[in-house]
Amino acid sequence: MKRLLTVAAVTLLAALALALLASRRPLGNSQEAAAAPPPVHQATAELTAQGLQPPKVRVPKDHEIHLLISAAPEAPEGLLTVVGYEDRIEAMGMGPGLAREIVFLSDRPGDDFAFRLGGEIVGRLEVTGSHLVEGHE
Secondary structure: OHHHHHHHHHHHHHHHHHHHHHHHOOOHHHHHHHHOOOOEEEEEEEEEOOEEEOOEEEEEOOOEEEEEEEEOOOOOOEEEEEEOOOOOOOOEEEOOOOEEEEEEEOOOOEEEEEEEEOOEEEEEEEEEOOOOOOOOO
């Protein structure tokens, strides 16, 4: 009988210890993701009659991008879009002397994104970084 009570007490203490440890563990990835905002990356470009300068804007993957595009006095007018990010970046009117800031999360790596003004491609966007979630190994 004494032995049975000892086993029951040890089992109860072990269960309490496990419950205490489980309550102190952080919850899944949702808490981690919410805790750390993405790093901010600032970039600039100028829209000229010849297109964007520089012609290719490079930004790092998984950053909050703040891209300031200013238009030179001889810049063409039209709606500027970023092909490949249309669902996140709204088309914006550009014209001589105007400046617009584009803010977005650069979570789609690649070098095949285009800045389009009207029907013309005026520059490229390259999002550098790995396509893999864990990165290259």
